[in-house]
Amino acid sequence: MTELLGVLGDPIAQSLSPLIHNAWLREAGIDATYEAMQVAENDFASALETLAKRQVRGLNITLPHKHAALVAAGEVSVSAAKIGAANTLTPIDGGGWHADNTDAPGFLFALAHAGIEVVENQNILVLGAGGAARAVVYALHQRGASLTILNRTPSRAADLSKQLTNGQSAYGPIDQYRDYLDEACIVINTTSMGYTGNAIELARGKNRLFADISYGRIAAAQLAHADQQGWRTLDGLSMLVAQAAESFEIWFGGRPDTDKALQRVRRVVEAVS
Numbered sequence: 001m002t003e004l005l006g007v008l009g010d011p012i013a014q015s016l017s018p019l020i021h022n023a024w025l026r027e028a029g030i031d032a033t034y035e036a037m038q039v040a041e042n043d044f045a046s047a048l049e050t051l052a053k054r055q056v057r058g059l060n061i062t063l064p065h066k067h068a069a070l071v072a073a074g075e076v077s078v079s080a081a082k083i084g085a086a087n088t089l090t091p092i093d094g095g096g097w098h099a100d101n102t103d104a105p106g107f108l109f110a111l112a113h114a115g116i117e118v119v120e121n122q123n124i125l126v127l128g129a130g131g132a133a134r135a136v137v138y139a140l141h142q143r144g145a146s147l148t149i150l151n152r153t154p155s156r157a158a159d160l161s162k163q164l165t166n167g168q169s170a171y172g173p174i175d176q177y178r179d180y181l182d183e184a185c186i187v188i189n190t191t192s193m194g195y196t197g198n199a200i201e202l203a204r205g206k207n208r209l210f211a212d213i214s215y216g217r218i219a220a221a222q223l224a225h226a227d228q229q230g231w232r233t234l235d236g237l238s239m240l241v242a243q244a245a246e247s248f249e250i251w252f253g254g255r256p257d258t259d260k261a262l263q264r265v266r267r268v269v270e271a272v273s
């Protein structure tokens with residue numbers, strides 16, 4: 001029988017996950033299909049029940065359900081618990097769900113793919129302190145990075161430093177970012193400022209890395225500016241594919257081809273940008 005997997009969210013029509021996962025399922029010769037499932041905030045618990053009855057093989061969870069997924073799970077990985085969000089649910093034999101957060105290892109994989117395997121004691125500037133920043137900060141702190149977190153609302157940056165790095169990260173208001181650019185080896189923009197056309201004005205990059213968790217039209221101007229200023233760039237598509245690969249590995253055990261997947265989604269995103 002063809003097995004079912006999918007991603008639950010609202011909105012979900014824009015999700016690239018079906019494109020990524022269905023190609024990997026085909027390549028691995030697995031008889032399964034991965035679908036985008038539109039589930040409103042209040043319907044999450046009942047949707048999970050229905051999917052459990054259908055013996056779904058695995059689920060990705062995106063906004064606005066990442067916290068609810070954590071609460072619904074009987075078993076929670078250490079990283080998902082700490083980050084406070086789950087993006088991967090796997091049914092447990094005998095009932096219930098195991099929750100993981102693959103955004104954090106996915107982010108590290110994407111960094112490694114961009115040539116940065118060691119972040120220990122590196123000064124890294126994280127802009128933003130929302131949901132996406134939590135996974136990034138958690139992952140980098142685990143690897144011993146020396147972090148500065150700047151946010152429009154500084155108290156959220158302070159909370160993140162306290163909760164995820166035992167207060168070992170510096171923090172402050174985002175409008176002071178220029179003061180931190182010189183000493184940063186890597187700058188990571190996790191804010192959604194690209195949606196409103198705002199951008200970070202960068203100093204000369206001198207081949208340092210600028211990563212933006214957005215992609216496509218939203219990130220285009222910011223990444224073009226970074227490129228012009230001599231930064232190496234990494235966009236959110238690499239991270240999207242990497243977190244998907246981590247989920248696939250949890251469900252099926254094998255590592256799928258992330259390079260081909262990245263080329264595929266990039267073609268699609270460029271076609272609609």
Ligand code: ATR
Binds near residue numbers: 128132156192
């Ligand atoms: P996500 O889950 O994608 O991280 P989020 O939790 O809504 O989304 O977080 C969005 C982040 O972008 C926050 O850090 C937000 O700053 P605030 O905490 O002050 O809201 C930041 N952000 C959004 N628009 C911004 C803008 N125009 N300038 C600077 N920061 C912005």
